[in-house]
Amino acid sequence: MDKAKEWTVRNLEAIDVHRLISLIVPHDSPLSAQMHKLIFDLINLSPNYLMTTLNYSKATISTKLTNEECDTIIRAVKSHKKSDIWSVSYMLAEFTEYYRQSPSTDKSWVFIGKYLQLILLIVERDDKHINKINNLGVRIRMALRTNSSQTEIIDELIKIHTLSGNIYENFADIESYEQGMRHREQTGLVKNINLAKKVGEIRLAYEVVLENKVYIERRFRGKGQSVFINKTRNEQALPFTNEITRRIRFPKLSSDNNVAKPEDLADDNPLALLDNKYNPSKKTAKSSQLQQYQVKTSYLHNKRNQFMFPSNTRLLTVSDYQSVFVKLWSIVSDEEQRVRRVAAILLLSMITGRSIQNVIKEAATNKSQRKFLVEEDNGVIVIRNTINVTVNQRDQIKPITKSHSNNFSLPLPLPLSVILAYKFEVEPTEITQLLKTLRESLSLPLLSNQHIESALAFIITHRISEPLHLDIITGVEVEHSSPLYYTSIKTSSLFDIYQAAIKILSNRCFESLNSTNFYRIDKAQKVLESLNPKNYKLWQAHRYPYFVDMPIVASNINKIYIGSEMALNDQVCSNFFALLADHVHADKRLLSHGTNANEDEYIKQFNAYGLWLWHVIQIQTAIRPVNDAPGFLNQFNFSHDMYWVSDTSIRQGKDHGRLIPMNNFLKTALKNYINYIKHFASVHNPLYPDHRLNINKILQSEEPFLQIFSLNPKKFMPITPKRIRNTVGKALPHQDNWLRHQLRSMLTNEVDEVYVCALLGHEYADQEIFHPMSSLSINQYRTELLPPLDRVAQKLDLQQVEIKRHG
Amino acid sequence: MPKQQSARLHSFTPSHTTLTIHPKASLAYKTWLKYRPKTSPIHLTGLDKYHRPLTRIIYHDKNHYFYFNNFERMSNVFQYEINISQPFVIVIGNDQQINKMAWAEVLRLCFYQNVDHTSLWNHLQEHCAQTTLKELMGCDSLFKEDYCNFAGISIDQYSYAQKLSNKEKVEFSVPQNTDWKNG
Numbered sequence: 001m002d003k004a005k006e007w008t009v010r011n012l013e014a015i016d017v018h019r020l021i022s023l024i025v026p027h028d029s030p031l032s033a034q035m036h037k038l039i040f041d042l043i044n045l046s047p048n049y050l051m052t053t054l055n056y057s058k059a060t061i062s063t064k065l066t067n068e069e070c071d072t073i074i075r076a077v078k079s080h081k082k083s084d085i086w087s088v089s090y091m092l093a094e095f096t097e098y099y100r101q102s103p104s105t106d107k108s109w110v111f112i113g114k115y116l117q118l119i120l121l122i123v124e125r126d127d128k129h130i131n132k133i134n135n136l137g138v139r140i141r142m143a144l145r146t147n148s149s150q151t152e153i154i155d156e157l158i159k160i161h162t163l164s165g166n167i168y169e170n171f172a173d174i175e176s177y178e179q180g181m182r183h184r185e186q187t188g189l190v191k192n193i194n195l196a197k198k199v200g201e202i203r204l205a206y207e208v209v210l211e212n213k214v215y216i217e218r219r220f221r222g223k224g225q226s227v228f229i230n231k232t233r234n235e236q237a238l239p240f241t242n243e244i245t246r247r248i249r250f251p252k253l254s255s256d257n258n259v260a261k262p263e264d265l266a267d268d269n270p271l272a273l274l275d276n277k278y279n280p281s282k283k284t285a286k287s288s289q290l291q292q293y294q295v296k297t298s299y300l301h302n303k304r305n306q307f308m309f310p311s312n313t314r315l316l317t318v319s320d321y322q323s324v325f326v327k328l329w330s331i332v333s334d335e336e337q338r339v340r341r342v343a344a345i346l347l348l349s350m351i352t353g354r355s356i357q358n359v360i361k362e363a364a365t366n367k368s369q370r371k372f373l374v375e376e377d378n379g380v381i382v383i384r385n386t387i388n389v390t391v392n393q394r395d396q397i398k399p400i401t402k403s404h405s406n407n408f409s410l411p412l413p414l415p416l417s418v419i420l421a422y423k424f425e426v427e428p429t430e431i432t433q434l435l436k437t438l439r440e441s442l443s444l445p446l447l448s449n450q451h452i453e454s455a456l457a458f459i460i461t462h463r464i465s466e467p468l469h470l471d472i473i474t475g476v477e478v479e480h481s482s483p484l485y486y487t488s489i490k491t492s493s494l495f496d497i498y499q500a501a502i503k504i505l506s507n508r509c510f511e512s513l514n515s516t517n518f519y520r521i522d523k524a525q526k527v528l529e530s531l532n533p534k535n536y537k538l539w540q541a542h543r544y545p546y547f548v549d550m551p552i553v554a555s556n557i558n559k560i561y562i563g564s565e566m567a568l569n570d571q572v573c574s575n576f577f578a579l580l581a582d583h584v585h586a587d588k589r590l591l592s593h594g595t596n597a598n599e600d601e602y603i604k605q606f607n608a609y610g611l612w613l614w615h616v617i618q619i620q621t622a623i624r625p626v627n628d629a630p631g632f633l634n635q636f637n638f639s640h641d642m643y644w645v646s647d648t649s650i651r652q653g654k655d656h657g658r659l660i661p662m663n664n665f666l667k668t669a670l671k672n673y674i675n676y677i678k679h680f681a682s683v684h685n686p687l688y689p690d691h692r693l694n695i696n697k698i699l700q701s702e703e704p705f706l707q708i709f710s711l712n713p714k715k716f717m718p719i720t721p722k723r724i725r726n727t728v729g730k731a732l733p734h735q736d737n738w739l740r741h742q743l744r745s746m747l748t749n750e751v752d753e754v755y756v757c758a759l760l761g762h763e764y765a766d767q768e769i770f771h772p773m774s775s776l777s778i779n780q781y782r783t784e785l786l787p788p789l790d791r792v793a794q795k796l797d798l799q800q801v802e803i804k805r806h807g
Numbered sequence: 808m809p810k811q812q813s814a815r816l817h818s819f820t821p822s823h824t825t826l827t828i829h830p831k832a833s834l835a836y837k838t839w840l841k842y843r844p845k846t847s848p849i850h851l852t853g854l855d856k857y858h859r860p861l862t863r864i865i866y867h868d869k870n871h872y873f874y875f876n877n878f879e880r881m882s883n884v885f886q887y888e889i890n891i892s893q894p895f896v897i898v899i900g901n902d903q904q905i906n907k908m909a910w911a912e913v914l915r916l917c918f919y920q921n922v923d924h925t926s927l928w929n930h931l932q933e934h935c936a937q938t939t940l941k942e943l944m945g946c947d948s949l950f951k952e953d954y955c956n957f958a959g960i961s962i963d964q965y966s967y968a969q970k971l972s973n974k975e976k977v978e979f980s981v982p983q984n985t986d987w988k989n990g
Contacts, residue, residue: 396985572988579987585977590921592972593841604979611981682886686828687840730983 005168007210010051010121017043017053020120024088024133030076031069035089038065038096043120045104045113050121050167050209064104065096087137088119098144111161114170115140121209128215129208135201142198149193157202171206178203258725259625259737260390313446314454318463318504321455323442325350326508332415342430344419346452348373351502352383353456353474356431356449364425372475373412373420381417382409382553385494388478389485392565394733400572402745403488403561409553410473410498413546459501468753469497472563483753483762486744488563491556493749499550506547566734566741573742574796576732577619580612586803597688603709605803606680610708611727612801613673614719617706618739619796620666620789622760623647625721625736634701636662636670641782647761658761659770661782663789665798672802674699691715743792751788759785818856818894821884829865829873831902832909834934839878839912842927844919848883856892865900872897875905876912907943910935914943917958925969928954 012020017040025035044053065073073093077086092112099108119136122129143154160173182196183189207213316324328350331343341363348359352372359373367375374384386407392398412420431449439447460470471481472494478484568576584605585591591601617623617630624647630636635644646657662670681695691714697703704718708727717723721736728734735741740760747756756762758769758781769776828836851859860880864872872895874881884893913931916922928951931940937949946953955962 400988575987575989579981583979583981585979588977590845590923591977592923592926601977601979604977608979682882683840683843687837728981731981731985731987 005166007050007167009048010124011054012051014053014056017051017120020123023123024119026085029082029086029089030073031065031089034063034065034069035073035092037063038092039088039116042092042109042113043116046110046117046165049114049165050117064100065093067097067100070094070097083137084134087134088116091137091140094141094144107162108158111158112140114161115157118205118209122205125208129205129213132201132205132208136205139198139202150195150198153195153199153202156199167206167210171203171210174199174203174206257721257736259735314450315458315462316444316447316451316455318459320442320444320447321350321451321458321505322508324438324444324447324452324455325505327438327442329506329509332419339434341419341424342426342434344416345426345431346434346449348416348420349449349452350455350505353453353470355453360426360428360431363420364423366423367421374409376409376553376555378554380553381412381420382555383412384409385472385475387472387484387487387563389564390566390735392735396730397568397732397734398565400568401488401565402567402569403559403563403565405559405562406565408491408494408559408562409555410495411546411551411553413544455505456501459504460497463504464497464500466497466753468748468756469494473498473501483744483757483760484563486564486566486741486760486762487748488561488565488567488741488745489748491559491562494562495550495556502547502550506544509544509547561745564741564745566738567745568738568742570746570795573619574798577612577615577796577798579731580608580615581799581801584608584612584801584803586801593687597691597709597714598711602680602684606677606684607708607727609673609676609801609803610706610719611724613669614706614724615739616666616669616798619743619798620663620793621645621660622740622743623660624740625724627720628704628718629721630705632701632703633674633698633705636705638662638667638671641667641786642778658758658768659778659781660759661785661789663786663793665790665793665800668800672800676803746792746795747788750791751784755781755784814896814898816861816894817897818892820890820892822889823870825871826864826874826881826885827871829875829900829905829909831900831905832873832875835906835909835913836878838930838934839909839916842913842916842922842930843879843882844916844922846879848887850887851883852888852891856894859894861894861896863896863898865905866897873900875900876908878912906936907939910939911943914940917954923968923972924954924958924960924965925972 018036021036021039025032025039029035043051044056047053070093073089077083077090077093080086083090095112099106102108115136119133122132139150140154142148143150143152145151156177157174160170160177163173164170178196178199181190181199185194185196325347328343328347332340332347335343345356345359345363348354348363349356352359354362354372362370362373367381372384372386373381375381384407389406392401398404435447435449435452439445457470457474460466460473468483468487468489470476471484472487472489476484567573585608588605591605592599593602594600597603614629618625621630621643623629623645626647629645629647630643631645637643641662643660643662644657645660677693677695677698681693685692685695691709693707693709693716694703698705698707706719707716708719708723709715710717710723725736744756744760747759754763754769763769768774769781770778860877862874862877862880862884864874867873910931913935917924917927932949940949941947944953944957946957951965952962955965
């Protein structure tokens with residue numbers, strides 16, 4: 001170790017010292033004369049430390065401050081609020097108070113003398129470092145507080161200064177103390193109370209004196225003006241639109257909620273993919289469809305493909321698709337293997353709706369590892385479509401759910417399954433080559449792989465109009481199509497739709513005549529004659545059987561419904577409603593009020609009625625089971641049979657939400673209930689003045705409509721899913737929103753998907769029924785939905801509950 | 808004090824006046840509420856205030872009066888005739904008298920059909936002073952025979968009802984099992 005550096009002691013004339021002291025102890029400060037003298041004495045306690053007063057050698061403190069003097073100083077500083085300007089006086093007053101008992105030659109007094117020398121040298125610099133003096137004072141003062149966590153600082157400082165008389169060594173000690181403290185704080189060895197930072201302030205002051213540091217001013221932005229504003233900008237600033245775009249507030253996930261998280265989120269919050277490259281011209285941006293800037297790439301494609309504009313180059317006509325299909329089919333049937341495999345890839349993409357990339361990957365993997373072109377137990381290769389639904393792990397529910405599986409299989413035509421029997425790899429260039437051939441031979445200059453991929457989607461959307469079936473058949477991920485979470489659907493309906501789509505796609509395909517008919521020349525002529533397109537029957541007869549009547553897939557046989565595992569059998573659901581209705585005991589003439597609220601049967605009846613009605617509202621409106629659902633009374637409009645609800649935590653507010661038509665059953669149930677609670681309140685409130693039902697507030701829509709009487713605390717509370725769950729308990733341990741699944745499943749295939757999605761709030765952005773640009777009338781929405789909702793009530797055999805005033 | 812000043816006729820609309828049950832009568836009123844018969848209201852809205860039944864009330868403070876009997880009538884008033892002027896007799900109250908009057912109202916319930924006699928009688932014995940009860944019923948003892956005699960039911964009827972009420976508990980909460988699945 002090298003020898004410690006020697007500090008060249010500053011030699012100052014006494015008059016200079018006095019001048020400096022008067023800078024830190026201004027004349028208007030309290031007891032400035034005494035203080036001045038004290039400081040002068042203190043700094044001379046240890047000459048040759050930092051500075052020496054020339055021709056002065058008296059190294060004792062002549063007069064310490066008395067108790068009263070200290071008090072006076074402290075009170076004056078506090079009352080004048082000048083702890084910053086008079087900080088040295090303040091510090092010394094506190095210090096004297098604390099160390100009064102120790103003799104003036106004690107290490108503590110020596111230390112404070114050295115400390116004051118340091119302060120004076122900072123003052124002598126006459127620059128902005130003078131601000132540090134206040135900090136130095138504060139550090140000592142704080143450390144002197146009783147019970148302060150900073151006491152350790154002054155103890156350490158005194159120790160350091162006793163150990164060595166060399167300023168450099170002291171500085172090194174302080175620095176290592178600071179670093180050690182910082183390390184301990186950061187590693188969690190001690191509780192982090194920012195001691196290191198405070199020691200750092202003192203260390204910095206030493207550093208300033210020792211290394212003669214220049215004050216570096218921190219530059220603040222005055223009046224919000226950036227310091228960078230003077231820079232010339234190279235890039236041009238485009239005026240950003242101030243149109244309001246969609247605001248998405250993420251919900252606070254409540255722990256009360258037992259609905260599966262992805263279901264809750266994806267339900268309403270599709271992944272936002274910013275299409276940054278997309279920059280519409282001003283005119284386009286102002287047009288109706290593209291007003292919003294936050295567009296999502298994948299959905300944009302989706303959206304554009306859903307419109308049948310004649311200019312839409314993303315779509316071919318049906319006949320074009322058909323001719324592509326025929327061409328590919330003939331290649332697959334006749335050509336040599338290499339070409340056949342490439343064509344098979346395109347053909348598979350067409351009939352599965354998967355992307356070509358996916359199909360290539362799938363064909364290149366082992367049969368056992370394939371995802372959607374799988375081999376069944378009996379060796380038949382099928383298209384397997386899996387819906388990624390929320391798993392239901394409640395053992396009691398499992399046997400009574402509608403669907404017992406989340407996948408189903410579609411048959412593959414034989415030539416394709418033969419090709420798929422072995423894995424093979426296809427180069428993308430081969431695909432491009434084949435597409436080029438197709439473009440030329442069919443004179444479809446625009447044909448691209450995108451057209452191939454969207455063929456099935458196009459036919460099911462535009463020819464058959466079944467978007468839900470489309471999503472299931474083409475294996476859309478559930479994250480991109482929230483209805484899939486909720487749907488349990490008849491497998492046969494999917495099958496029918498697929499059959500119909502394939503029929504359309506293969507309309508120009510018929511069995512190769514080469515192999516069947518041309519070997520007898522006499523017949524061939526006849527056949528050719530009858531192959532006139534007008535002879536439809538014969539055309540049909542010669543179509544490949546797969547396209548006309550698909551074979552039954554073994555694994556589908558026991559799957560009547562597939563999809564959501566939450567919806568129950570209609571019969572079981574009906575029984576559940578009967579159970580709830582039964583326990584209201586509406587027919588009982590006389591109940592007992594019991595001796596207190598816990599035994600009051602009228603209150604129990606009130607709760608049972610509320611429970612039943614909550615379930616009825618759920619099954620008839622499919623609202624989400626959020627807290628306080630179904631909201632306030634004024635959300636129900638009985639003259640227009642409409643119910644307004646905003647049931648997501650994401651888009652809350654008055655301008656959001658959706659309208660739900662109210663059918664007769666629901667309306668009657670609500671009206672009965674309103675009459676009932678009026679009467680209930682008239683009986684209940686005088687009896688229990690401490691816990692009243694605020695009937696007026698309910699009727700004035702100031703409190704949620706559906707309430708439940710809770711016994712702990714005793715009062716009426718808005719109904720919550722948690723309460724419902726606890727009340728129903730083991731009778732039906734189920735996910736809170738199971739009735740939403742139930743209704744979704746019961747409406748599927750009963751009414752146009754558009755309306756079902758609108759009812760459940762599952763519409764794609766900007767395609768909402770009540771979108772400002774939508775031309776659909778509310779009345780049509782209502783008339784389309786009311787009959788199926790009525791049918792649901794009938795199917796479940798819902799019975800009204802009505803409590804008569806008297807028997 | 809002359810009698811004319813202790814009672815005077817007055818009519819006002821209940822919606823503009825605070826009318827509450829007299830504190831001395833509140834226990835009886837609660838009992839009455841619990842055992843009140845479910846009856847259809849007789850609508851008297853068509854009658855004028857000179858013909859509607861009188862109710863006695865007691866002045867409490869500014870625009871605040873107490874009533875202590877005629878519970879059935881008052882409840883109808885509050886429900887259906889709240890905005891119609893009602894005739895009242897304002898009397899100077901006597902706590903004991905009020906208490907008796909209120910319990911008399913409760914005691915009258917035993918003449919209604921479908922009243923839960925056993926529990927009403929238990930309730931009366933528990934909450935009403937014995938002397939009051941004896942005086943109102945006009946008997947010297949308070950056995951259930953006395954009650955049956957007073958209410959005009961046979962002792963068999965009474966014990967039958969007693970057994971019935973012990974056995975039959977209406978269950979409002981859903982049973983905690985899945986037996987309901989099959990209907």
